[in-house]
Amino acid sequence: MAQTATKDKETTDPSSTIITGKAFVVGRNVDTDQIIPAEHLVYSLDDPEEKKFYGRYSLSGVPDKQSGLPQGNIPLVEEGEFESEFDIVIGGPNFGCGSSREHAPASMQIAGIQAIIAPTFARIFYRNAVDGGFIIPFESEEDLSQIIETYDELEINKEDQVLINHTQNKTHNLRPLGSVEDIVMAGGIFEYARKTGMIE
Amino acid sequence: MTLTEKIIARHSGKSEVVPGESVWVDVDVLMTHDVCGPPSIGIFEKQFGKDARVWDKEKVVIIPDHFIFTEDKYANRNVDKLRAFAADQDLPYFYDVGTDEYKGVCHVALPEEGFTRPGEILFGTDSHTCTAGAFGQFATGIGNTDAAFIMGTGKLWVKVPETMKFIFHGDDMPDYLMAKDLILKIIGDIGVDGATYRTMEFSGTGVQQMDMESRMTLTNMVIEAGGKNGVVDPDETTMEYVRKRTDKEFTPVYSDKDADYHSVYEYNMEDIVPMVAKPHSPDNKATAEELEGTELDQAYIGSCTGGKLSDFKAAARIIQGRELKMDTFVVPATTEIANGLHEETVNGQTLYEIFTQAGCHIGNASCAACLGGPSDTFGRLQDKEACISSTNRNYPGRMGSKNAEVYLASPYTVAASAVTGTIADPRKFISN
Incomplete structure (x- = not known):
């Protein structure tokens, strides 16, 4: 879970209980071409210098008006930067639909995002986020993209499965992680498989 | 059981599986390409070691197809990475750019080269891997990490999906209509998340009279409704196509008449217009x-x-x-x-x-x-x-x-x- 910390961001231990930070809000059906446009899929994810570009272009395909709701015209990552000032992305239904590119959840992690919360996720994005141990995909009971505003200060309590919005003084329930919880807590499919003795 | 449930049961060593259950399956074919291949290889080497060998070189298929005819230096470097890996691992099924072996788009090349065999499991690092379901194969898209895991182990966990059934009635497709119109109609009706986590199974006289290319158009776009995979029961049309392309043994399976479905949708082809x-x-x-x-x-x-x-x-x-x-x-x-x-x-x-x-x-x-x-x-x-x-x-x-x-x-x-x-x-x- 190593992150390149350019803004003194704290790296998160997958088993820690609390995630805190600033919200970045987008709408429904944000597909993987919006999360990381295909033209940027050429950079190496193994080379630390090239890899940073995934952070720079994360969510850069979202139309300007829908980027950083409700106001809009707010990029996840400022032009020329590699890391975001935001920590938690709030999406509408069907977040991550479209292609199977794992570069999508990876780009969000590289930008410094720690969690994505949406009422529903597209299947492959959700699986990639979990199996790759990039960011934790939490399902919310309501469509929080209609309630939470970009820049709101949030706190996720994994154990109690709640999201506290300190800016709006509201608490929202999150759904249990269910069958993927063990993989999330282990930090990914490889870590899980080693823990359970499936691979050495 | 449905066709999808039967394939997953057989590949997980179980006599029966039910939707919602998570199981580990044995993989028959792993396909990757120039966009997701290099990062998958990177994870494979990091996790299993620089000297690790793929679990079965006959089952790994690499088809560069995305960013091929470009001056982009990074894109070309990525094809070089595939080339080096294929040579190092001695992979027989690498369709290299600039050679007579080059094919093009993986989802159409896979059937042409005989990799879409009924009853088998195909995973590919591309969301349109679901196309191969037209042949009665369980086929779905995965990410780089899962692909790397398969490269090393030949296994992957899957959650058994519920199946939605789409029946097309009518003996002849109207001449102005194509399979694309039918699938656009379905996606329009159920929405881009209307089949999330589920199988979309296509049947009826309208599907039976379609050639393989038309069936592939249907299953190709199930991902656009959020579907995990799409399937068509294999028949003579399927067998004729596959037998021409491969000598490998395979065992087709078919949905039971009394299988349980999440939902059933019926359409008359004469009622559908260009969409x-x-x-x-x-x-x-x-x-x-x-x-x-x-x-x-x-x-x-x-x-x-x-x-x-x-x-x-x-x-x-x-x-x-x-x-x-x-x-x-x-x-x-x-x-x-x-x-x-x-x-x-x-x-x-x-x-x-x-x-x-x-x-x-x-x-x-x-x-x-x-x-x-x-x-x-x-x-x-x-x-x-x-x-x-x-x-x-x-x-x-x-x-x-x-x-x-x-x-x-x-x-x-x-x-x-x-x-x-x-x-x-x-x-x-x-x-x-």
Whole structure:
């Protein structure tokens, strides 16, 4: 879970209980071409210098008006930067639909995002986020993209499965992680498989 | 059990599985390409060691197809990485760029090369891997981490999906209609998340009379409804296609008559008319007729969805002898289809002659502008163009510019629009 910390961001231990930070809000059906446009899929994810570009272009395909709701015209990552000032992305239904590119959840992690919360996720994005141990995909009971505003200060309590919005003084329930919880807590499919003795 | 449940049960060593259950399955084929192959290899080497060998080199298929005909140095470097890995691992099924082995779009090359065998499990690092379900295979898209895990172990966990059944009634598809219209109709009806986590199974007399290419169009786009996989029960049409392409043994399975389904949808093909998905979502449905007169700048025929030989034959029927009213791009999915353009004829003229005479821009076999790609990609949208396309996605920016507008339609509707200058209903050109 190593992150390149350019803004003194704290790296998160997958088993820690609390995630805190600033919200970045987008709408429904944000597909993987919006999360990381295909033209940027050429950079190496193994080379630390090239890899940073995934952070720079994360969510850069979202139309300007829908980027950083409700106001809009707010990029996840400022032009020329590699890391975001935001920590938690709030999406509408069907977040991550479209292609199977794992570069999508990876780009969000590289930008410094720690969690994505949406009422529903597209299947492959959700699986990639979990199996790759990039960011934790939490399902919310309501469509929080209609309630939470970009820049709101949030706190996720994994154990109690709640999201506290300190800016709006509201608490929202999150759904249990269910069958993927063990993989999330282990930090990914490889870590899980080693823990359970499936691979050495 | 359904066909999907039976395949998962057999590959997990169980006599029965039920939807919602998570099981580990043995993988028959793992496919990757130039975009997701290099990072998958990177994870494989990191996790299993630099000297690790893939679990079964006969089961790993590498088909570069995405960013091929480009000057982009990173994209070309990525193909070099695949080349080095294939040589190092001594992989027999690597279809290298710049050689006679080069194929083009993986989802069409896989069946051509005999990898879409009924009853088997195929995972691919591409969401349109679901295309292979047309052959009665369980096939779905995965990410780099899962692909790396399979490379080392030959296994992956899957959650057994519920199955939604779509029945098409009618003995003959109306002549103006294509499988693309049927799947656009379904996606429009159930929405881009209408089948999330589920299997979409296609059946009925309407599907039975379809050739393999048309069935592939149906299963190709299940991901656009959020589906995990799409399937068609194998039949004589399936067997004839597969037997010509492989000698390998396989055991087809079929859905039981009393299998449990999440839901059943029924359609009469005669009731369906040419469909279009408006910007910026595949479920933003309209009929071609409703959109007649909509201004366009470009037409595009290609991709795993709409770049097969029957797609070009359909387009050629309309373009033959007519004048194009806009830039029209023709991109065969594979080299086999590119060769077919010189052999297949309409009224004695080859498809290639018809397209070149009309002034179409004909590109090399690859994914090309379907997913935008590097800025020098053939047919890519660069700014505010409006494009009608036989491809599969029209979310903002998909074909290269987030200022562009993409309309998805059948090759008939794309061709009819290309010769009209605005969106056109192909029934004006082809009567039943």
